[in-house]
Amino acid sequence: MKLIARVPTIVTQQTRTAIARRTAGVTFAARLAFEDVHHSYGELPTLRGVTLAAEPGEVLCLLGPSGSGKTTLLRLAAGIEPLHRGRLLLNDREIAGPQVNLPPERRGIGLMFQDFALFPHLTILDNVKFGLTALSSADAKREALAALDRVGMVHYADNYPHALSGGEQQRVALARALAPRPAVLLMDEPFSGLDSRLKDSVRAETLAILREARATAIVVTHDAEEAMRMGDRIALLKDGALEQVGTAEDLYHRPANLFAAGFFSEINIFESTVSSESAPTPLGPVAARGFRDGANVSIAIRLPGVEVTETPCGVSARIVARRFLGVEELVTVVVAGGENPIDARIRAGQLRGGVRDVSVTVNERDILVFERSG
Numbered sequence: 001m002k003l004i005a006r007v008p009t010i011v012t013q014q015t016r017t018a019i020a021r022r023t024a025g026v027t028f029a030a031r032l033a034f035e036d037v038h039h040s041y042g043e044l045p046t047l048r049g050v051t052l053a054a055e056p057g058e059v060l061c062l063l064g065p066s067g068s069g070k071t072t073l074l075r076l077a078a079g080i081e082p083l084h085r086g087r088l089l090l091n092d093r094e095i096a097g098p099q100v101n102l103p104p105e106r107r108g109i110g111l112m113f114q115d116f117a118l119f120p121h122l123t124i125l126d127n128v129k130f131g132l133t134a135l136s137s138a139d140a141k142r143e144a145l146a147a148l149d150r151v152g153m154v155h156y157a158d159n160y161p162h163a164l165s166g167g168e169q170q171r172v173a174l175a176r177a178l179a180p181r182p183a184v185l186l187m188d189e190p191f192s193g194l195d196s197r198l199k200d201s202v203r204a205e206t207l208a209i210l211r212e213a214r215a216t217a218i219v220v221t222h223d224a225e226e227a228m229r230m231g232d233r234i235a236l237l238k239d240g241a242l243e244q245v246g247t248a249e250d251l252y253h254r255p256a257n258l259f260a261a262g263f264f265s266e267i268n269i270f271e272s273t274v275s276s277e278s279a280p281t282p283l284g285p286v287a288a289r290g291f292r293d294g295a296n297v298s299i300a301i302r303l304p305g306v307e308v309t310e311t312p313c314g315v316s317a318r319i320v321a322r323r324f325l326g327v328e329e330l331v332t333v334v335v336a337g338g339e340n341p342i343d344a345r346i347r348a349g350q351l352r353g354g355v356r357d358v359s360v361t362v363n364e365r366d367i368l369v370f371e372r373s374g
Contacts, residue, residue, distance in 0.1 A: 029056035029057035029058075029183075029214050029215060029216045030056055030090055030091045030108070030183035030184055030216055031053060031054065031055055031056050031089075031090070031091055031092070031216070032053065032054045032077060032088070032089070032090055032109070032183075032184045032216065032218070033052070033053040033054075033087075033088070033089040033090075033092075034050050034051060034052045034053070034073065034076075034077075034086065034087075034088060035051055035086055035087040035088070035089065036049050036050075036051055036085070036086040036087070037049070037050045037051070037073070037076065037083065037085070037086035037087075037088070038050075038084055038085040038086055039069075039072055039076060039081070039083070039084050039085075039240075040084065045240055046067075046069050046072045046240050047069045047072055047073065047076075047240045047241075048239070048240045048241045049086075049241065050069070050073065050086075050237075050240070050241070050242055051242070052073075052235055052242060052245065054184065054216050054217075054218050055216070056216055057214055057215070057216055058216055058217075058232045058233065059207070059210060059217045059219060059230055059231050059232050060217070060218050060219070060231060060232065060233050060234075060235060061218075061219045061220075061221055061226075061227035061230055061231030061233070061234045061235070062074075062218060062219070062220045062221070062235050062237060063221055063222070063223075063224060063227040063231075063234050063235065063236050063237070063263070064222065064236055064237035064238055064243075064263075065222060065238070066222065067239075068237040068238050068239060068240065069237050069239075069240040069241075070220040070221075070222075070237060071188055071220055072240075073218075074111065074186045074188055074218065074220055076088065076096070077107075077109055077184070077186055077218070078104055078107070078109055078111045078186055079095075079096070079101075079102065079103060079104035079107055079109070080104065080111075082101065083096040083097065083101065090107065090108065090109070090183060090184070091183070095107050107183075108182055108183040108184070109182055109183060109184045109185075109186060110177040110178065110180060110182030110184070110185045110186065111177070111185075111186045111188070112173055112174060112176075112177040112185065112186065112187045112188065112190055113173070113188060114188045114189045114190065114192060114193070115193065116161075116169050116170060116172070116173035116193075117173070118161040118169060118172060118173060118176075119161070120160065120161055120162060121160075122160075123157065123158055123159065123160060124148065124153065124156050124157050124158070124159050124160070124161070124164070124172050125141070125144055125145070125148070125157035125158065127161070127172060127176055128144040128147055128148055128172065128175050128176045128179050129141060129143075129144040129179075130176065131176065131179065131180050132144065132179060132180060143179050144157075144175075144179055145157065146179075147175040147176070147178050147179040148172070148175050150175065150178070150209060150212070150213070151171040151172070151174055151175045151205075151209055152171065152205075153168065153171050153172055153175060156168065156172075165198075166193060166194050166195075166198065167194060167198050167201070167202045170190065170191070170193075170194065170202055170206070171202070171205070171206075173190075174190075174206060174209060178209075178213055178215065182215070183216065184215075184216045184217070184218065185210070185215050185216070185217045185218075186217075186218050186220075187217060187218070187219045187220065188220045189220050189221055189222070190206070190219065191203055191206075191221075191226065203226065203229060203230065206230075207229075207230055219231065224263055224264045227248070228248035228252070228264075231248065232247070233245060233246060233247055234246065234247070234248060234251055236251060236260055236263060238259055243256060243257065243259060243260055244256040244257075244260050251264055252264045252265070255368065257370055258298050258300060258368075258370045261300045261368050261370070262300065265302045265303070265304075266302065266303045266343065266345070267300040267301060267302055267303065267368075268300070268301045268303070268306065268342050268343060269298055269299070269300055270282065270283075270298070270299040270301070271296070271297075271298060271299075271372070272286070272288075272296075272297055272298075272299055273294060273295070273296055273297070274288045274291040274292065274293060274294065274295040274297055275293055275294075276293065277289050277290075277291065279291075279297055279299060279369065281299055281301075282315070282335045282336075282337055282338035282339075282342070283301070283306075283314075283315050283335065283342070283360060283361075283362050284314070284315060284362070286299050286362075286367055286369065287364070287367075287369075288369050291369065291371060295371055296371070296372040297369050297370060297371055297372060298369075298370045298371075298372050299367065299368070299369050299370075300367075300368040300369075300370070301362055301366055301367055301368075302366035302368075303330075303343050303344055303345040304344075304345045304363075304366060305362055305363040305365065305366020305367065306342060306343070306344035306345075306360060306362060306363075306366075307344070307346070307360065307361045307362070307363060308331050308333065308344050308346050308350075308351065308358050308359075308360055309350075309351075309358060309359050309361075310351060310352070310355055310358055310359070311359060312359055313359045313361060314359045314360050314361035314362075315335050315359065315360045315361070316335065316336065316357070316358075316359060316360075317333040317334060317335045317342070317357075317358050317359065317360045318333060318334055318335075318356055318357055318358070319331060319332070319333050319351075319355065319356050319357075319358060320332050320333065320334055320341060321341075322351075324348060325345075325348070326348065327347070327348055328345050328346065328347065328348055329345070329346050329347075329348050329350070329351070330343065330344075330345055331343070331344045331345075331346055331351070332344075333358065333360060335360065342360070344360070
């Protein structure tokens, strides 16, 4: 197979000047709103009454497990899927609803696919120019070069996708999505194909580009840490319904339910019953203020909040497993009267090797109490 070398694109001074004039911003940020959106595939409902809005210039992350409806929302917004019930509004103008269904090319919404979807037979420049059909050839080239310059890929304009690394292809795909200056940019798990070391740097670069472009963006992810790194706000979905919307701090410190708590941190779960604003657990009583006597509750304790020491204090426990994780250790203990093992994350080296009998205490800040339905 003949490989095509990375030949630097010849960029004239005139083109550089044109690019410099175009890089101040690529779009006018818009507001995209979903109003009471329902959708199903056959008899299987995938969205159930979702009402949500991405504000101008905001990066909104759609977070949730597989099958929660994240990608379906993006496909509805892009016009790839027909809207069954509800409305979509772009800057308060209806683009899909009972009476309106604008085709994708008239919505002003860009979509960046999970696998980048670059055309292997086109150069990088031609890939980015692909969606600029409304412009003259010269204007399309100028806009495409400006978009490539913004993502630091202008010198690879004459190359082909197979000659680029995964991170470089991701930047080209971002340039192609931004080149038409969409009112809203939709990104479907854009970093899932990158290795963990590359992912952090490419994610940071992408966020910086979105900020510089002043773009409204909706990013789909199943990774809570990624959502917290990127999103101004996070919308958490489960089984096609919104569970909670807010900032990363809101969802981490004030989760609406046990599902939200477990999605943002590893937790131990205990079932208990409230008596006099207290609920017993194998690790001791937990404050349950605001719950009625007799209420059945689920108590979540984050792993970093379980403190394991050799000093006698708290509840006596025995270590049954230890896993070295670099900076941390994952320690599993059992306590008298406890039916299930309890996990903790502690600083590596905090416990001596071979130690089995320890004491366990809990940091109150890492305790969350939720009433059980039914």
